[in-house]
Amino acid sequence: GEDVEQSLFLSVREGDSSVINCTYTDSSSTYLYWYKQEPGAGLQLLTYIFSNMDMKQDQRLTVLLNKKDKHLSLRIADTQTGDSAIYFCAESSMNRDDKIIFGKGTRLHILP
């Protein structure tokens, strides 16, 4: 079945850039999403990208999509302590209109 893979942990120094990577298997994916979850909270939609785009930028966030390699990344510029959270990659497909497939999440730890 369809799958979304992410590394489980990432440590970054405050002020550096964070890059969180994700791979997916469904070649018919149409939208790809990044969510942020802070401790004890629900998932907050950060940004999403349509599969015919290769980049989307929103303030400190840059999403890069390599559709050929089925690779998605989220870059957070000037990482701050408030960026400490779990980041989930997710994808949806027109073939699966009702469900979104989520990765297991990457825990971003900020070093002082």
Add this chain to the structure above:
Amino acid sequence: SQTIHQWPATLVQPVGSPLSLECTVEGTSNPNLYWYRQAAGRGLQLLFYSVGIGQISSEVPQNLSASRPQDRQFILSSKKLLLSDSGFYLCAWRIGGNQPQHFGDGTRLSIL
């Protein structure tokens, strides 16, 4: 604008007791609705989803059930809770056509 409400925020229940968690969405009509469980701050497990009133799809056979008595109301229930039902329960909604899912703040369920 659309909002989603989940309650209660936290719940402590004895083993064998019943459960009812409620989720309501405002500001939209005929949303797809979802219940997820998240164990130990990690990945999301899709439990149930609904594309309309009275229409429930179950992803994982278990001790829980879901109902959708009204268009924007989604209820997660159990007749007898097990220790393994502990976790963080998240409700989400989306409008179809590959739009993102939007999550509630979650319910932390502890079984004693």
